[in-house]
Amino acid sequence: MLKLDRLAILFLAMFLVAGCATDGSGTGGESGADGVGGETSEDTSGVETGGLSDEEMMMKNPLEDPDSPLSQRIIYFEFDRSDIPQKYLDLLSKHAEYMIANPDMKVRLEGHADERGTREYNIGLGDRRAQSVRRILVFQGVDSDQVSTVSYGEERPQVEGSTEEAYAKNRRVEIVYLK
Amino acid sequence: MFRNAGLLILLLAVALPVQADITVKVTKGLGDAQPIAIVPFEFEAGEGPRDGKARPPLDVASVIASDLERSGRFKAFPREDMLEKPSTASDVQFQNWRVLGVDNVVVGKVRRTQGGYVIQFQLLDVFRGKQLLGYSIPVSERSLRRGAHEVSDLIYEELTGIRGAFSTRIAFVMAMKDGDTRRYQLVVADADGYNQSSILRSTSPIMSPVWSPDGRYLAYVSFENDAAEVFVQELATGEREKVSSRPGINGAPSFSPDGRKLALTLSSEPGNPDIWVMDLETKKSRRITRNAAIDTEPTWMPDGKSLLFTSDRGGGPQIYRVEVGSDRAERVTFEGAYNARASVSPDGKSITFVHQGRDGYNIAVMNLDTRAMQVLTDGGLDESPSFAPNGSMIIYATQVGRQGVLAATSTDGRVQQQLGVQEGDVREPAWSPYPPSRE
Numbered sequence: 001m002l003k004l005d006r007l008a009i010l011f012l013a014m015f016l017v018a019g020c021a022t023d024g025s026g027t028g029g030e031s032g033a034d035g036v037g038g039e040t041s042e043d044t045s046g047v048e049t050g051g052l053s054d055e056e057m058m059m060k061n062p063l064e065d066p067d068s069p070l071s072q073r074i075i076y077f078e079f080d081r082s083d084i085p086q087k088y089l090d091l092l093s094k095h096a097e098y099m100i101a102n103p104d105m106k107v108r109l110e111g112h113a114d115e116r117g118t119r120e121y122n123i124g125l126g127d128r129r130a131q132s133v134r135r136i137l138v139f140q141g142v143d144s145d146q147v148s149t150v151s152y153g154e155e156r157p158q159v160e161g162s163t164e165e166a167y168a169k170n171r172r173v174e175i176v177y178l179k
Numbered sequence: 180m181f182r183n184a185g186l187l188i189l190l191l192a193v194a195l196p197v198q199a200d201i202t203v204k205v206t207k208g209l210g211d212a213q214p215i216a217i218v219p220f221e222f223e224a225g226e227g228p229r230d231g232k233a234r235p236p237l238d239v240a241s242v243i244a245s246d247l248e249r250s251g252r253f254k255a256f257p258r259e260d261m262l263e264k265p266s267t268a269s270d271v272q273f274q275n276w277r278v279l280g281v282d283n284v285v286v287g288k289v290r291r292t293q294g295g296y297v298i299q300f301q302l303l304d305v306f307r308g309k310q311l312l313g314y315s316i317p318v319s320e321r322s323l324r325r326g327a328h329e330v331s332d333l334i335y336e337e338l339t340g341i342r343g344a345f346s347t348r349i350a351f352v353m354a355m356k357d358g359d360t361r362r363y364q365l366v367v368a369d370a371d372g373y374n375q376s377s378i379l380r381s382t383s384p385i386m387s388p389v390w391s392p393d394g395r396y397l398a399y400v401s402f403e404n405d406a407a408e409v410f411v412q413e414l415a416t417g418e419r420e421k422v423s424s425r426p427g428i429n430g431a432p433s434f435s436p437d438g439r440k441l442a443l444t445l446s447s448e449p450g451n452p453d454i455w456v457m458d459l460e461t462k463k464s465r466r467i468t469r470n471a472a473i474d475t476e477p478t479w480m481p482d483g484k485s486l487l488f489t490s491d492r493g494g495g496p497q498i499y500r501v502e503v504g505s506d507r508a509e510r511v512t513f514e515g516a517y518n519a520r521a522s523v524s525p526d527g528k529s530i531t532f533v534h535q536g537r538d539g540y541n542i543a544v545m546n547l548d549t550r551a552m553q554v555l556t557d558g559g560l561d562e563s564p565s566f567a568p569n570g571s572m573i574i575y576a577t578q579v580g581r582q583g584v585l586a587a588t589s590t591d592g593r594v595q596q597q598l599g600v601q602e603g604d605v606r607e608p609a610w611s612p613y614p615p616s617r618e
Contacts, residue, residue: 108405116540118520118533118562119386119607120431120444121489121496123407124452124473127428131450149449150406151428155384156361160581162560 062098063177069094073175074158075133076168079114082128084136092133095175096140103143109133110174111151112158114167119153126151126173133173213338215283216256216276217244220300221266223290235289239298239327243285246331246345246371249587250571251594253338256281268301268310276305283311285334295319298326302334312337324373344567345370348611349574350388350397351585353377355603364603365399367414370567370610372585372598378412390611391434397609398422398432398441409443411459422462428452433478433486442467442477442486454488456503469506476520481527487511489519498532512545514552520563524570529590531555531564531573542575544590555592563607566590574598576606 062068073095075088084092099105111130113122130149138144159166217240244255258264262275266288276284287300295318302312312333318326325346332343349372353364365379365388379385383402390397391411398411407429412419423429427446434441440456447453447466454477457464468474472492479486485502492499492508496519499508512518517535524530527547534543534552539559545552558577565574567587574587577597583606585598 115560117496117517117535118476118489118540120475121473121491121519123386123428123430123444124475124491127446127452128450128473134449149427150402152384152402153386155386155402162578162581 070098073177075129075173075175077129077171077173079167079171080125082125082132084132089136092136093140096137096142099137099142099146100140103146104179106146106148106178107137108176108178109147109149110156110176111149112156112170112172112174113151113154114170115154115157115162116167117154119155122153123151124153126153129171129173133175212248212252212254213283214256214281215247215253215285215334215338216261216279216281217241217247217285218261218264218266218287219258220287220289220298223288225290225292235291235296235323237323237327239289239323239330240285240287242324242327242371243331243334246328246343247335249345249371249596250335250343251589251596252335268303268313271303273303273305273308281305283334283338285330287330289323292317295321296323296326298323298330300330302337324369328369328371341571342569342613344569344571344610344613347568347613348394349585349608350390350611351576351605351608352385352388353603353605354384354583365397367397378414378417386607387431388607388609389432389434390609392436392438392612393615394611394613396434398434400430400432409441411441422459423457423464428475431476435479436481436483442479444475444477454486454501456486467501467503467506468508470508478521478523480523481525487521487523487530489521498530511547511550512552513550518543522565522573524566524590525568526570531566531590533562533564542573542588544573553592555588555590556586556595558586561586563609565608565610567610568613574608574610576608 062070065071069091072091075084109130111126113125130151134147134149137147157170158172159169219240222235247253248255256279263272265271265286267286271284271286282305284303284305285300287298290297290299297315297317299315301310304311314333316326316329328346331345335343347370348367349370350365350367353366355362360382363381363385364377365385366375366377368375381401381403386400388397388399395415396411396413398409400407400409406424408421409423409429409432410419411422422441423443425445427449428444431444432441439459441459442454442456444452445455451471453469453474454467455464456467467486470490470492472490474488474490476489477486485500487498487500489496490499495516497510498512498518498521500511501508515534515536519533521530521532529544529546531542531544533540534554536554538557541554541558541561542556542564543552543554561575561577563576570590572587572589574585576583577586583604585605585608586595587598588595
């Protein structure tokens with residue numbers, strides 16, 4: 001376990017050296033919408049950097065450790081199903097343990113569907129998947145205030161394309177740590 | 180569908196000014212379309228400002244010809260084959276048109292005035308040798324194209340008995356990839372795809388645009404705050420109001436026929452989306468459906484007393500109808516395992532929706548009295564059907580290659596066409612109502 005912690009710090013350090021600016025893109029996405037009349041500000045280079053305090057540096061952060069099971073944050077679902085495949089139950093327990101140990105930590109569960117069917121109905125399907133994951137986390141003892149959900153339906157596919165492979169990658173819930 | 184269609188006539192790609200980013204292909208139909216000749220309009224500089232403009236900024240006759248062909252009911256006679264190009268009825272030699280097999284001729288002029296232009300036109304019946312219509316339409320400097328659409332509306336109504344919808348508008352969502360970022364726009368355009376303006380840009384998804392009955396507002400869903408929220412935006416000012424941002428789903432807005440209420444999908448509790456109706460004045464919402472299933476995609480019947488919606492309470496998604504104020508829903512669709520996202524015809528007699536059959540997800544229509552269903556398209560991933568305000572056409576989204584494009588079909592499925600926007604992935608078209616001014 002000690003070894004793992006050192007590794008975690010090492011990765012954290014590497015992460016900092018690498019420039020640390022992941023500018024919030026990826027699954028969470030930037031948010032920014034302009035109505036008409038508003039100035040269209042494209043915040044492409046809106047990068048801020050900041051150091052960590054000693055205390056923060058010493059903290060082990062399994063969320064940044066690619067070897068930690070917590071680095072796996074996507075649950076894939078079968079077609080038209082929202083029940084969680086057996087193989088993810090262990091993984092979800094690990095996430096639940098982490099959240100119980102870190103009660104200030106919040107997650108957003110982002111539910112998704114493949115492109116087949118209508119868009120708003122797919123919002124319903126993505127929501128159902130996000131709720132399944134939420135239920136398991138809460139059942140295992142995570143405070144429900146720590147968990148929020150959003151469904152993007154078919155609007156944010158992980159993989160573009162109309163193949164079975166693409167569809168399988170798109171029926172998913174992504175666990176996004178917010179703090 | 181468009182790949183197999185064989186008949187691919189490119190109608191609009193040529194002869195269009197600057198903003199030529201829309202093409203219309205008629206992919207099916209036109210076989211029994213009525214031949215009509217729109218003679219190029221004469222331009223008169225008149226007593227307008229002496230700014231040296233010897234030519235009109237727009238080929239009005241060409242816009243009218245494109246409009247009429249887009250309806251699928253008319254075939255515009257080619258200019259180069261015309262034996263004469265008169266600009267007033269008194270100069271027309273009817274025998275010159277009879278030999279060409281043309282039923283109707285339109286002649287006209289565009290006259291420059293101090294404030295803009297006057298479009299003057301006459302619609303003639305070739306076989307009876309008489310005038311059916313004659314109008315002078317004054318338009319402002321910048322609305323010559325709009326004026327041309329009004330001429331198309333008048334001609335269409337005279338010859339078919341159905342009010343034209345060429346001067347109405349459409350709204351749609353456009354998504355573009357910009358590196359790893361997807362960019363979304365909510366676009367409003369004329370019914371022929373011109374005069375596009377973007378009323379919202381975002382790096383987060385935009386969904387489900389819908390028009391208010393007076394055509395002045397759009398409601399839509401935006402994820403700009405990492406959650407689904409419903410906004411109502413005034414088109415004239417760009418001002419918008421966030422009307423719903425409850426925990427969970429806020430989606431699928433639909434204005435009531437009187438414009439005062441919004442039906443929408445809200446999570447009654449986590450994981451249970453239901454249909455709710457919100458009073459837009461007080462923002463108070465009332466729950467309409469009470470069912471653990473997914474209830475979504477509400478749309479009002481024209482009488483404002485009942486709603487159609489999608490629910491999977493019976494297993495798969497089907498369309499149901501509920502009286503507002505009663506909690507008993509009646510199932511409307513039975514044919515096939517997947518019927519969703521209904522849109523009602525302006526007369527309330529039929530609905531269009533997405534139907535899954537052997538060929539995937541396609542657009543179907545159903546007569547609400549006989550319950551007879553007809554599948555109109557075969558794109559396989561077709562969605563978001565919406566009636567034209569005159570009920571004659573349905574606009575929907577389909578895919579060509581991997582690109583989302585807009586398409587339209589006549590309500591009997593005989594005529595289909597594709598509205599191609601060259602850039603971006605286009606989806607969720609919504610056809611505007613008629614503007615209230617011309618009542």
